[in-house]
Amino acid sequence: ILNVEQSPQSLHVQEGDSTNFTCSFPSSNFYALHWYRWETAKSPEALFVMTLNGDEKKKGRISATLNTKEGYSYLYIKGSQPEDSATYLCARNTGNQFYFGTGTSLTVIP
Amino acid sequence: NAGVTQTPKFQVLKTGQSMTLQCAQDMNHEYMSWYRQDPGMGLRLIHYSVGAGITDQGEVPNGYNVSRSTTEDFPLRLLSAAPSQTSVYFCASSPQTGAISGYTFGSGTRLTVV
Numbered sequence: 001i002l003n004v005e006q007s008p009q010s011l012h013v014q015e016g017d018s019t020n021f022t023c024s025f026p027s028s029n030f031y032a033l034h035w036y037r038w039e040t041a042k043s044p045e046a047l048f049v050m051t052l053n054g055d056e057k058k059k060g061r062i063s064a065t066l067n068t069k070e071g072y073s074y075l076y077i078k079g080s081q082p083e084d085s086a087t088y089l090c091a092r093n094t095g096n097q098f099y100f101g102t103g104t105s106l107t108v109i110p
Numbered sequence: 111n112a113g114v115t116q117t118p119k120f121q122v123l124k125t126g127q128s129m130t131l132q133c134a135q136d137m138n139h140e141y142m143s144w145y146r147q148d149p150g151m152g153l154r155l156i157h158y159s160v161g162a163g164i165t166d167q168g169e170v171p172n173g174y175n176v177s178r179s180t181t182e183d184f185p186l187r188l189l190s191a192a193p194s195q196t197s198v199y200f201c202a203s204s205p206q207t208g209a210i211s212g213y214t215f216g217s218g219t220r221l222t223v224v
Contacts, residue, residue: 004152034212043200044153046212089153096160097168098143098213102152 004092006101013080014109020076021104023090027071032093035064035075038103039086047075047088080108112136116201116216123191123223131186131219133201139214141204142184143168144176146197147218153200159184160206191223 005024013019025033032051036044048057050066050073057064061078077084087103117132135142143158145168155168159178173195175187184203188195198220202213 032210036212043215043217044213045215049210049212051210091153096166097155097158098153099155100145100153102150 004090004099004101006088006090006104008104009102010105010107012107012109015080015082017080017108018076018078019080019106020074021088021106023073023075023101025071025073025090025092025099027068029094030068030071030092031095033066033068033073034091034093034098035073036089036091037086038089044089049093075104077106080106082108082110084108114201114203114214114216116199116219118219119217120220121222123188123221125191125193125223127191129188129191131188131199131201131221133184133186133216134182135184135201135203135214136182137203137205137214138181139203140181140206142178143202143213144174144184144186145200145202146170146195147200148197156186156199188221191221193223195221196223197221 035047038044048064053068055066063076066073085108087105089103091098091100114135140161144156145153154170157176159165162181165176201216
């Protein structure tokens with residue numbers, strides 16, 4: 001099974017709230033896990049790439065963790081701002097191919 | 111540095127017509143790929159290439175052809191367009207196969223087949 005699943009599908013939060021969402025993936029044949037940020041009418045932009053179990057990455061108010069043994073990654077946004085509104089995609093990299101989840105659509109309400 | 115350039119941005123085709131979606135990158139990336147994005151389905155891999163002269167199929171290759179005669183260009187050909195191919199198409203590249211650095215995406219081509 002190559003499916004990457006993300007939850008929730010969509011999320012509305014108030015400005016200033018912190019939030020997190022989940023990416024689940026098959027733990028076998030793991031190579032790397034990628035997070036992308038996709039704003040409406042633009043193309044996806046890479047946020048993080050994680051390869052090792054226990055990896056944690058941070059960029060400003062956004063951070064991500066990785067558990068390759070149980071097959072999940074969390075993305076956290078601290079103190080959400082309206083400009084964080086976007087779809088957040090995760091993708092499992094098997095070496096030659098990326099398998100994307102359907103994304104979590106985040107709306108931050110001012 | 112233009113990154114990944116896709117043309118056209120929009121296209122309407124009649125059923126049965128053929129066309130080529132163009133993708134070019136100027137970053138000397140070895141790995142290039144084509145995805146389609148449909149509501150509720152996420153990004154699905156159509157074809158990919160690990161270097162000039164080498165292509166392979168992804169999840170949903172039927173109805174599409176690709177070639178990679180140069181490192182820079184990776185065109186996607188629709189042989190006989192069908193309404194099921196109505197979608198948004200993204201080209202993406204990365205420095206090499208299995209690259210840890212992730213993809214650089216083009217801006218997408220919105221295709222409608224009537």
